[in-house]
Amino acid sequence: MEFLSYLISGISLGSVYAIIALGYTMVYGIAKMLNFAHGDVIMVGGYISFCAMSYLELPGWLSVVLAMAVCTVLGVVIEGLAYKPLRQATSLAVLITAIGVSYFLQNAAQLIWGASPKGYTPLVPALNAKGEPNALQLFDGQLSIPYLSLLIMAVCIIVMVALTFFTGQTKLGKAMRACSEDKGAAQLMGINVNRTISVTFAIGSALAAVAGVLLCSFTTSLMPTTGSMPGIKAFTAAVFGGIGSIPGAFLGGILLGIIESLAKAYISTQLANAILFAVLIIVLLVRPSGLLGKYVPEKV
């Protein structure tokens, strides 16, 4: 039972990683860039939702919508100002620019909201009005699954299904896949590549806002560097699953969450991240393109 509860907590943490990783993977797939600022968009989403709830006293769900709206705009603006002028530049140049954007967001957040952590009220409080744990009790109370975990998992599955449908069935989704295969050819087929990339950033950033709210609900605190470590882990999750692949990001995120949770519980809290990254290295050595990634050899 203990194991099951660790597993569930791992899956829900992994679901948050998965949502972040989806943003990473979509942007990588289409723009072939590692958007290091993605983690900081998460943090901005968290702060927007925090402000909406604490200062404007809006209900939780509305704060999520507001955070998504702000982050979408932010994502598109970042893409337009910082990344679009570098479309023809080397991937390293874009990477460094993304790092610059990440510094910018972190320091701007620090100026606006201060460096000290803010307490974040979770979307689903840990305790209900009667002071009992807000959780689903199973097996006579031996296994308790917080409603928050259930919410996170549900959101993750909805996002995953919606994205799969979007990229597979809609016209815009097909345009995205075309751009990720070959931008030049896509352009010749009448696809507006720049607009498609902007839309990808918009979707990725909206997802980052959702992830930010869920992440802050999970950790109940918020500071300017909140997004960094989950961002890095989600990026590893995306690579773990095979970067550019949507099911890969989902699988990678969940697995990473489970490994982290179990390592913390059974091996060492201190070394949880080390174990996580060691597993990643081993997986990449066995499958050099990640779990679901395709290996494309260079044609001679």
Place this chain on the structure above:
Amino acid sequence: MKKLIGRIKGLKKTTKVDFATYLGVILAFVLFTVLRDRGLLNRSITGMLVPICAYIVMAVSLNLTVGILGELSLGHAGFMSVGAFSGVIAAQSLQAAVPSAPVRLAIAILVGALFAAVAGTIVGVPVLRLQGDYLAIVTLAFGEIIKELINCLLVGCDSRGLHIAFNITGNLTINDIGMEPGGMAIIKGAQGATGTTTIASFTAGFILIMLTLVIVLNLVRSRAGRAIMALRDNRIAAESVGINITKYKLMAFITSAALAGGAGALYGLNYSNLSASKFSFDTSILVLVYVVLGGLGRMWGSIIAAAVLYILPEALREFADYRMLVYAIVLILVMLATNNDQLKALAGRIIPKRKGVSSNG
């Protein structure tokens, strides 16, 4: 004199660039030493001299991996960390045996380089068959692993020698490693190295930079360096002319790691307290920024970028709270200005374009 000028003109362009690099470093060293001795440098700049040297070595060594070998490494601070802590352990435990501080520092830097080279081999052998972003992510993971491992490390030294314990559960303290009462604690887990005798000096930093330059520049201009650049430019063609890919990838990667280890030892012995969190992912990224802004494969560029960007936040002090924000904006603007074709064309109209072959180095 005319003959000398004629000879200099007759040299290859790469040779001239190399000599100018050495000369620039020497001049800068003399200038800063004189300024410091005359008391013309403020305290914060004086305090930055050794770390600047360490970061210059970091940038040049990372440029070997990223610019010459062409592989993105996001864990260079990991090697610096290995070098720093092994160097600190060496220097601290040899205090009695080697009384001379400069000799001890040299030994510490060698030990740091050696341990970092071992770490580089351990990471490099399995990992270098990965490519591109996958290699990058593994180096990132390695850096994080090193950080957490060192956070668990307890090291002390007494008359019987070194005592090392590994604090996996988080329950041990420095008192649990079986030292004699008079023993000296060197590394205290998450607190890092404490009570280190600071023996690093600007002169040592200068010598390390010069050594690094000799190693990297001469390597690049040799048979091995050409092989490394060949596999950067075209792996398949390099194989087709009989170049052993794994050997040269490893050679570049391990050399780069060893130099980072040396830089780490210098850096570590400049502070009496040093925790492993100093060598996080952010540090790796910082060095990568130096390399990219200085120009891939251009060693003098790395030196200037490391020095300028290390001082920049200090120079931006008048912006107070806004300085890191300004730093970020400067970084983005520089990247846009140097990499956007339209902006480059604009700059090209103002500054006449250089002619001839672009050189590496």
Place this chain on the structure above:
Amino acid sequence: MAEKKVFEKGKMVPVPSVSIIPERDLGKSPILECSHLGIDFGGLTAVNEFNITVGRTEIAGLIGPNGAGKTTVFNLLTKVYQPTRGTILLDGLDTHGKTPAQINRMGIARTFQNIRLFNNLSVEDNVKIGLHNQEKYSMVSGILRLPKYWRQEKAAHERALELLSIFDMQHMANYQAGSLPYGAQRRLEIVRALATNPSLLLLDEPAAGMNPSETAELMENIVKIRDMFQIAIMLIEHDMSLVMGICEGICVLNFGQIIAKGTAEEIQSNPTVIEAYLGKQQ
């Protein structure tokens, strides 16, 4: 020629003899012998039953329609792909399990259909990289610039200019390889391959993108290289004037199978070849 026995995966198999070896090479053992060579990609057989023998100083041509598997044969010979079946003997030595780099050191050098130069390096450095395995000084001698370094670098420099002079390119030594015009890039690739001191040179469409006069010059140079270095050259080419002009033995490939082998006249009058190129006559 009589059938010869070679060792292949534990059993003796006969090598079918090919009579395209020029007379002057007949007394010597061949440089290349392929028997039953084949490769499958997934379920698709890209090359099958590829049997060929190339003489010591022969210029051999490999022709065929697009997609016939010509470049795949080169990739098999240089072990860019590991063959699914068959053996390749280079100068009598089995090349089984060797890497592309080892194959080069055994004596096969090649050029590529889509030019693969070291674009950011100078022309001279490109050639010097070809000389890599003939220079012997270690990494440490290089860093410390020991006398060995200076001696061998000087020799390499001279040798590189000498090799470049085959194509009259010595004045381009300091140019950046990637900035050379197309034809010069093709020639530089040949020089780089020659620098590795091969006994068999594989040229993948050396005349692609060249105008007729450049092609004529290239033909002369290929023969010149063979005469100078006394090596075998095998080339893939679509320009029939070049193939028919200088190749002593020609092998025609279609759908991964050899459909004809012989001299230029024999190939030109072969009905199967005409059919492969022009389609069946009504």
